[in-house]
Amino acid sequence: HDTDGSGQDRPWREKKSGSINYSAYKADIVYLTVDEHMQVDELRKIARIEGCGQTLSFVKTDKGMKLYQTWFCKKRLCPLCAWRRSKKQAMELHQILDLAVEQEPNAEFLFLTLTEENATAQDLKTELQNMNRSLYRLRQYKDVSRDLIGTVRATEITVNDQNGTYHQHVHMLLMVKSSYFKAGHYLSQQRWSKLWRRARRLDYDPVVNVKKVRPNARKGTNSLTAAAQEVAKYQVKSSAYMTDDDVRNREVIMVLENALDHSRALGFSGLLKQIRHDLKLDTAESEDDLIGGDGAPKEGSGLKSVVYTWDKDVSNYLFGGSWTN
Ligand SMILES: [Zn+2]
Structure with missing residues (x-):
């Protein structure tokens, strides 16, 4: 506990x-x-x-x-608040997933990572907004939607110090019907890349990783718990702006705060969104409580x-x- x-x-x-x-x-x-x-x-x-x-x-x-x-203080980038928030989100997500599995015991889980080319400091905010819109499009595609029960996504941003760009990418846990693994329904990694390319309106094949989550695969840890923690972990690790270089850290804090303003740490859809709502975890009061x-x-x-x-x-x-x- x-x-x-x-x-x-x-x-x-x-x-x-x-x-x-x-x-x-x-x-x-x-x-x-x-x-x-x-x-x-x-x-x-x-x-x-x-x-x-x-x-x-x-x-x-x-x-x-x-x-x-x-x-x-509840600031998005406050290391103390970010730590509390991620712990809380992991616990809530675990609670949501447990109920979802109770309702859909035959469901399977996929862990999907969607990437794209890095953004400049100037473009980061716009790219993040576009990325969220693209996720919506991706979920609507028939190939995806026909087996989809629900999703939860987190957006992670890392900093590339070689060229000062930002690497924004999405970690998404997908709850799917077991029919997803039937012939003609299953989507290969290459297929996911093509779908993400279309949804994100890119002119190149983006790097995508998809793997099946296997509950109780390893001793001691439920891999669904591990997947929940992976999704709920920091959107931005505070190490990204707590380096030895003060000038750089200030710059990164300014860029990230501007880019993340009014954005959500976790986004839910389908059954997972419904359960979160039923548990009243989506109220402002609940979201604010660290x-x-x-x-x-x-x-x-x-x-x-x-x-x-x-x-x-x-x-x-x-x-x-x-x-x-
Ligand atoms: Zn704080």
């Missing part, structure tokens, strides 16, 4: 440090790009990012420590609360007290 660890566990410290670095880059960007008389207001907004995950309240359960209260769980422990529950507070000077969370509820 998923638990949060305590404030002093490595991911918390590491992600919070990343978040502090991110806020420092954001401040640099303000100094470099915003009019002098507007800077104070903008810097005040950025000071809020510095407060992301400042104080963490956990409840000790028999399954481990569970976060129940903090304040998150804490999860059942809230603060009730008084008299006997459960123990433990608090950690970030300390700038030691760059770590320090124990801030505990009590029994």
Whole structure:
């Protein structure tokens, strides 16, 4: 079962440090790009990012420590928020897939990666929008739609430092009827490439990878869980803008924030979209909640609360007290 660890566990410290670095880059960007008389207001907004995950309240359960209260800045590129978001999305996706398999026990899963040529910093936003429209077209093609039950996709962007371009590509989990594997229905990798070329309106054959997901294939891990984690993993890894080169990192942050503005981390279709809706995971309130769980422990529950507070000077969370509820 998923638990949060305590404030002093490595991911918390590491992600919070990343978040502090991110806020420092954001401040640099303000100094470099915003009019002098507007800077104070903008810097005040950025000071809020510095407060992301400042104080963490956990409840000790028999399954481990569970976060129940903090304040998150919710910025897309904040390493702390991105980590929480991807964990949460992986758990939700797992829940959705379990229900989907219950409803369609004979369904099969495919893991599809669709790529295209890199985009320049200038074109990235437009290319991402076009890519999403192309995914819609791809799902409508008869060859695809006749066996399709539902999909979930994540868009990943990596940075090519050799030439300063951006590599945008799509990871998609497809839930298909078993008829997909019948003669005349099955689509080869080459066929997928042709379909993606048509949907994406390219003048070259794009690199496409498709593989069947085999549940329970490996010991210990359910490959459906692995596929869910793969899809839900960071859209942009924070390592992409946390290199040794500050000038470059600032540039990458500006480009990515502009390109990702108003875009969705995960996109659902078909049965998976329906189940997500039925579970009320698609509400603004649910999408905004990076804490999860059942809230603060009730008084008299006997459960123990433990608090950690970030300390700038030691760059770590320090124990801030505990009590029994
Ligand atoms: Zn944050």
